[in-house]
Amino acid sequence: MARQKTTTEQKPLTTAQQLGSLIKSARDIMRKDKGLNGDLDRLPMLTWVMFLKFLDDSEKVEETRTALSGKKYKSAIDPPYRWRDWAAKKDGVTGDELTAFINNDEAVALMANGVPGCSPT
DSSP states (O other), rough: OOOOOOOOOOOOHHHHHHHHHHHHHHHHHHOOOOOOSSHHHHHHHHHHHHHHHHHHHHHHHHHHHHHHTOOOOSSSSSSSHHHHHHHTTTTOOOOHHHHHHHHHHHHHHHTTTTOTTTTTO
16 A cells, blocks of 8 residues: 655744744855954844844834824934835845945945934934
8 A cells, every 4th residue: 555645734934933044044145255254243244234124124113103193203214224225125235236335435424424324323
């Protein structure tokens, strides 16, 4: 008698598993970057990128809440420096274009002058 094949259904990943998978994927990509030498370089960068993403998600929720109450929301980070403006687009900024965006002298000058959305304070 032939054995019946059993199909195993994969359970959906929990939020913690999804986050773990996302972080692992990001770390794998960052390991390929020749400019990053070990976890001491990668960890602060990964932390900052995750912070920007979580902040943007939080601000989207607050924007919706304030819009529903008829008020105007002021973002902590101004465009084009918000996550949704450069990282979340399908044709997002990558490679040399991303490096130029980050290293742009204009953005550095804006930070030095304390322009809203560009200053870490």
